[in-house]
Amino acid sequence: MKENRFEDQIFEGKEFHLNPLPFGDYSGCEFRVCKFSGATLSGYTFTDCSFYDCDLSLVKLEKTALKDVRFNRCKLLGVHFESCADFLFSVSFSDCLMDLTCFYRKDMRKTRFHSCSMKEADFTETDLTEADFDNCRLTGAQFNHSILEQADFRTATGFAIDPSRNRIKKARFSLSGLPGLVSHHGIMIS
Secondary structure: OOEEEEEEEEEEEEEEOOOOOOOOEEEEEEEOOOOOOOEEOOEEEEEEEEEEEEEEEEEEOOEEEOOOOEOOOOEEHHHHHHHHOOOOOEEEEEEOOOOOOOOOOEOOOOEEEEOOOOOOOOOOOOOOOOOOEOOOOOOEEEEOOEOOOOOOOOOOOOOOOOOOOEEOOOOEEOOOHHHHHHHOOEEEOO
16 A cells, blocks of 8 residues: 655644544644544554644554654543653643543653543553643553652642652652552541
8 A cells, every 4th residue: 555645734623533534644733622432553664744633533553654743632542652652652631531541562762741530541651751731630540660760740630659660760740649659558638
């Protein structure tokens, strides 16, 4: 199959869950108010692309390349980012609904999450060195054998992180986040 190449294009108001996005390589493209829910984007390449106000819930990303991709005000419920290609994987999220997403074993060093809901998200064995969880809701999120060194959780809420099961050297937490670090020991902070 010949791969299509799309550069610096804007896709607006498209319903890709009904009419699939043409397979190919997208570079410098913007997707605005598009619906991808349940669509298959497996094998696609997105480089320096932005998604604004899009619904990508349950989208399939098997071996999809996401290289410097930004998601803004998007709905990403149940997305399995661990299926994405690892080479040059780089994403950022702002004001996104990301409950039940999975980042199992992804290299997400320096990833920025801003004002996102990530309830029940799975960060098991994920490298989140220097990641920023600015104003994020992490209720029920799983952090098991994760690398959280120098990560910033100062304005995050709802997290429960076991320091004995994760690497947290130089991670930043606020005093109000202390219960999330000791709750697994049955310690009550008031």
